[in-house]
Amino acid sequence: MDKIVVTSRRFFMKFPKLEYFENRAKEIGATIVPVRAEDEKTLMNELNDASVVVVIGRQIDRRIIESMKKGKMILAMQVGYDCVDIEAATQHGMVVSNVPVYCTDEVANHAIALLLAVSRKIKLLIKETSQAKWDYNVAKPIYNFKNRVLGIIGLGRIGRALVPKAKGFGMNVQAYDPYLHDDIFNFLEVKRVYDLDDILKTSDYLSIHAPLTHETFRMIDENAVGMMKKDSVLINTARSRIVDYNAILKAINEGRLAGAGIDVMDVEPPDKDDPILNNDRIIVTPHIAWYSEESLKNLMEYSMDEIERVLKGRRPRWILNPEVL
Ligand code: NAD
16 A cells, blocks of 8 residues: 655645545555654654655655655645755656646736735835824825836746736736747747846836746845846745845835835744834735635645556656656
8 A cells, every 4th residue: 555645834734634635545545644743753754665755845855765765756745846856856766746737826816916015005004004094195106007017037837827917907027037938928928038137127026936946046136136126026926045035125124125025935934023024015925825725626636636647657747857757
């Protein structure tokens, strides 16, 4: 019987009840074993005879992979898969898959929600009205969205889903993504920007939708923030380590950036004294961009479908290391 270990704080936060997973596992002659402990030793003990490990955000490094003597698969139950050492998994002949399509529209919607709320100074205004203060002057300046420029970094699934939504507000959309052919930009009618510096200098809103890689790590650092327009707004629903939030906070406090909308933090949950949480011009949400009732259901179904494909020897749909097949 194949043993499927499910683990990580974020997994149990999303799925406090395991009934769906247990029923699906039973149908394919497998069993679900939850590992709630956060320490490596307990996890490695359980993984010793496991076929599959399922995680959300928990680091699966070489040592953990090597402990899976009967390991067939690692499933990063999320879009980003930077938590898995894919090279080590490949060397051990294990399939690594993610679940890339369950929440594309949700994340694009959340990016728009943050962009609108930060630009319309909603956090500041809620603070004012909660004290019965009634003066719109505190929120000045607010600009119309029409003809303002949205710059998208990473024109993949989510970046593309953002395009028609932004155009609906009359924004002009441009994007920076060095890995795509021109025809995608032409098809979407998005202006292609070939240089990161150019998109920083010319965007009124900058929304990040690239994965966390060696190349994107702290891509938006102090130097990059220094190139952004004084009235611009940064939105990050991708990965926190792409951005240096200290540089963002400093720029906002010094009036060199209008505001930021943030869904992802280096440490989640963050320290309650983190100054980024208490700034009127920064809206922080708790890594929720992915969520809707529909996406939650998709995530469960797509994940168990992928595990079933691997355990039944079929080709996995979202394999990240096809060379192991
Ligand atoms: P995707 O793989 O479809 O698109 C990513 C795009 O980024 C690709 O087109 C790629 O070419 C581009 N890219 C790669 N390196 C780049 C670079 N150096 N500069 C510019 N572009 C670069 O991924 P997606 O489905 O659109 O998801 C994007 C990211 O969103 C994920 O990696 C994940 O980290 C994040 N995400 C967050 C949440 C959330 O709840 N906050 C949910 C889902 C996804």
